[in-house]
Amino acid sequence: MTAKPLHADQQHSYSTPEINIRAVLLCMLCLLSFFAAPADAGTLQLKNMVLDNQAGSIMARFGIFLKNDTLVEDALLNGVRLKLECEAELLKHKSLWPDSQIARKTYSNKLYFDSLSKQFVLEKPGADQIFKNESLTILLREKWRTIVLDLGPWSTLERDERYKLRLKVRLDQTDIPAWLKNTLFFWSWDVIPSVTYQLDFTY
Template sequence: MRHAHAAGGLELGNLILDNLAGNITVRFGVRVDQLEELEQVLAEGSTVGLVCEGGVSRRKSMWPDKTLAEEEWVSTLRRDVLAQDYVLDLPGAEKALRSKDLAALLKDGWGRLSMVIGPWAALSPGGEYSLDLSITLTRRDVPVWLRYVVFFKSWDVYQPVSYQLDFRY
């Protein structure tokens, strides 16, 4: 597995690529270090999103790799000022997770994630493939027009991280 950027606050743990019910499924956990920056952003009233983008490509030697499947997974986190706690929304969950302890909430919510990338049938036996996974923790409530006007500013809370896992099926 190749790690493309320094962690700087976000770190991938326990990456597993699996065939689950006929789907290419990636299971992993995300750890967040240096919570002071995140707590400050949430205290300012911002909503942040953990954005996980995954894709599987068939590796080719003389031509560009061919993307077979891609998926994006987004979980949002905010501070509820009235209740004095943190609220974490997970895709597919019926209700949000809540806690006054941010570290414990992130461990419970983002410690074990599962993301379906695409159908396993897209892979051919004997082929060489690459799983690319990028993780970003960014402000979600910045208006689109402001992102274009202030294009030189990063809205990420931490430095994005990217991982690549090469495998043969």
């Protein structure tokens, strides 16, 4: 079974009437950044998606690979804080009705650059879950190599039924002022376009 990407979200901009000069200038800056982005932008790629039974629980295991991490590294060095979020949704396939959700779990961590230690930092939820390295590539390779999500009891799966495991992965900015989000409501804050993968299987 191979998880296939369903789509990668694209950034779009639309021109709207503005009455605030600050908003106009911000829009122009964002548009300039958009058109100046390299053609070979970074992408989030899924590696080794596995669904298995561990001690009676449905465990989703996968890795995340960031291709061409220069864009992310530059953003971190310039003080931007980022958050990786992986949202897994397990669905039971229905032929005539919408698919029914069995479980949904989210994994997340934060990324930033510590200017004092000159190291990149990956912070996971919970105490003592902070990791540092001078190389962003090495840090992400080590900490994104294996991600595990518990999707509930294995007993919820029924024999000969069709299921879908849908995984959405995104890397976006944190700590964006509310007034800026409201002003540029049409702008995507993703540094890397988000992508959705789907694994179809029969139990």
